[in-house]
Amino acid sequence: MTGVLVSTTINGDAVQFACPTDETLLDSLRNRVGLTGAKEGCGTGDCGACSVTLDGRLVCACLVLGVEANGREIGTVEGLVEDGKLHPLQEKFIEHAALQCGICTPGFLVAAKTLLEKNPKPSEEQIRYALAGNLCRCTGYDKIVRAVQAAAKEMRKK
Amino acid sequence: MAVVDYNAPQSVQEAVALLSGSDIKTKVMAGGTDLIIQSKSQAVEPLRVVDLKHIAEMMSYSLDDGGLSLGPCMCCAEFTALHDVETLYPGLVEAAYLIGSTQVQGRASIGGNLCNSSPAADTIPALIAIGAKCRIVGAGGERTVAVEDFVTGVGRNCMQSGELLQRILVARPAPGSRDAYLRFIPRTEMDIAVAGAGISVTLDSQGVCTAARVAIGAVAQTALLVASAADALIGTQLDDASVAKAAAAASAAASPITDRRGTIEFRRHIVGVLVKRATLIAKERAQASL
Ligand SMILES: Cc1cc2nc3c(=O)[nH]c(=O)nc-3n(C[C@H](O)[C@H](O)[C@H](O)COP(=O)(O)OP(=O)(O)OC[C@H]3O[C@@H](n4cnc5c(N)ncnc54)[C@H](O)[C@@H]3O)c2cc1C
Ligand code: FES
Ligand code: FES
Numbered sequence: 342m343t344g345v346l347v348s349t350t351i352n353g354d355a356v357q358f359a360c361p362t363d364e365t366l367l368d369s370l371r372n373r374v375g376l377t378g379a380k381e382g383c384g385t386g387d388c389g390a391c392s393v394t395l396d397g398r399l400v401c402a403c404l405v406l407g408v409e410a411n412g413r414e415i416g417t418v419e420g421l422v423e424d425g426k427l428h429p430l431q432e433k434f435i436e437h438a439a440l441q442c443g444i445c446t447p448g449f450l451v452a453a454k455t456l457l458e459k460n461p462k463p464s465e466e467q468i469r470y471a472l473a474g475n476l477c478r479c480t481g482y483d484k485i486v487r488a489v490q491a492a493a494k495e496m497r498k499k
Numbered sequence: 500m501a502v503v504d505y506n507a508p509q510s511v512q513e514a515v516a517l518l519s520g521s522d523i524k525t526k527v528m529a530g531g532t533d534l535i536i537q538s539k540s541q542a543v544e545p546l547r548v549v550d551l552k553h554i555a556e557m558m559s560y561s562l563d564d565g566g567l568s569l570g571p572c573m574c575c576a577e578f579t580a581l582h583d584v585e586t587l588y589p590g591l592v593e594a595a596y597l598i599g600s601t602q603v604q605g606r607a608s609i610g611g612n613l614c615n616s617s618p619a620a621d622t623i624p625a626l627i628a629i630g631a632k633c634r635i636v637g638a639g640g641e642r643t644v645a646v647e648d649f650v651t652g653v654g655r656n657c658m659q660s661g662e663l664l665q666r667i668l669v670a671r672p673a674p675g676s677r678d679a680y681l682r683f684i685p686r687t688e689m690d691i692a693v694a695g696a697g698i699s700v701t702l703d704s705q706g707v708c709t710a711a712r713v714a715i716g717a718v719a720q721t722a723l724l725v726a727s728a729a730d731a732l733i734g735t736q737l738d739d740a741s742v743a744k745a746a747a748a749a750s751a752a753a754s755p756i757t758d759r760r761g762t763i764e765f766r767r768h769i770v771g772v773l774v775k776r777a778t779l780i781a782k783e784r785a786q787a788s789l
Contacts (some may be wrong), residue, residue, distance in 0.1 A: 363500040378676045400605040473688045474600020
């Protein structure tokens with residue numbers, strides 16, 4: 342397998358790594374860059390646990406090749422914390438107990454963040470539709486929707 | 500996965516050259532939402548990937564008096580946000596909007612949906628309904644093929660090795676002409692069509708249907724253009740009786756299979772229902788455009 346030097350920006354930081362051409366971005370992030378926030382739930386685009394942004398667009402990192410990150414900007418759940426302070430979405434997920442085992446949580450947070458950037462005041466239906474690609478086996482989704490609504494409200498105050 | 504070589508050409512010419520330059524199996528990649536999954540499940544055979552997303556013209560579109568000229572690799576998230584396109588081709592936009600999740604739409608392209616040539620691909624009936632054409636390019640030059648002739652079987656299309664889809668072309672609909680796409684899935688989102696229907700109708704100022712195209716998906720080996728269903732609509736006011744006739748013609752044209760998501764009988768029935776409903780939506784849109 343040929344390795345390719347990938348120069349990319351992750352959560353605002355310049356990062357370089359040598360990447361085999363048959364590796365997914367999810368594996369590169371976890372195993373080469375050491376960012377293990379994005380999880381592998383399915384590896385086939387169905388569960389959203391691997392959600393990251395690629396040049397600002399929400400994608401499944403399991404369906405992106407690591408080499409495609411070259412010259413692009415990646416955003417992961419690790420980028421949500423600013424100056425040591427949790428993002429309002431993270432705070433509201435804790436407050437509303439919107440997680441149990443937590444494996445789906447990084448994906449939900451990244452997906453919800455991109456939703457709120459585009460639509461600061463989504464309806465419940467819009468939230469459920471936007472998060473339809475994120476599966477959760479524990480919470481029953483309701484608490485997640487409430488947490489996103491509460492975070493949206495909090496963020497609109499600022 | 501056995502991707503042994505990754506290439507990101509900057510031009511179509513470069514991409515075409517890469518397609519014929521090797522003994523190793525070579526595939527072009529758009530969003531990779533089909534290709535990467537397929538290569539994960541066929542781990543052994545070495546694969547060269549030619550990523551088309553660094554070619555500007557594959558990612559762009561233009562819309563003018565001549566109609567829509569779409570770079571086939573533009574992702575659905577970008578495509579479904581094009582308001583000028585949505586005004587003229589609402590059915591194609593709604594088909595693209597049905598593909599997968601927000602995440603999948605961030606990568607999946609209409610060209611990839613077409614070239615993957617699944618019988619259940621949502622954009623294929625929608626493209627057939629609006630008379631879309633594929634501009635194919637290869638070492639031997641260019642050719643243009645109607646979408647209904649492009650797909651030739653389950654996962655098969657008329658492109659030869661060394662060719663790629665360069666452009667999707669759709670004429671500009673006249674006032675009074677609009678499209679719609681509907682599919683049936685057992686869930687509310689994130690599922691593959693059990694049946695689908697793409698319709699376009701053209702109405703004159705009296706409300707008479709002067710032209711129509713009816714395409715059905717997921718009920719045969721390929722999406723089908725059903726001329727008998729369109730014939731049932733043309734010359735009518737798209738009244739209930741004519742629409743019911745078109746629905747029956749579509750059900751008769753279907754040759755579905757039974758699988759865990761639907762039986763032959765169910766698919767045959769539901770495709771008629773979808774044709775009826777999509778025709779009424781297209782009719783309303785056509786009236787509003789006059
Ligand atoms: C979770 C999930 C849900 C999905 N849901 C749906 C759904 O609801 N409806 C639906 O229709 N599909 C669905 N899909 C399938 C898939 O997302 C679509 O078929 C998508 O449109 C493929 O586009 P792509 O750009 O990712 O194609 P790619 O994977 O890049 O390519 C697909 C195929 O087409 C070829 N190809 C791509 N572009 C070109 C070109 N320009 N010239 C020649 N060949 C080309 C590739 O070589 C490959 O064989 C889903 C997939 C996932 C993972
Ligand atoms: S691991 Fe990527 S969608 Fe499930
Ligand atoms: S908290 Fe366990 S899967 Fe969502």
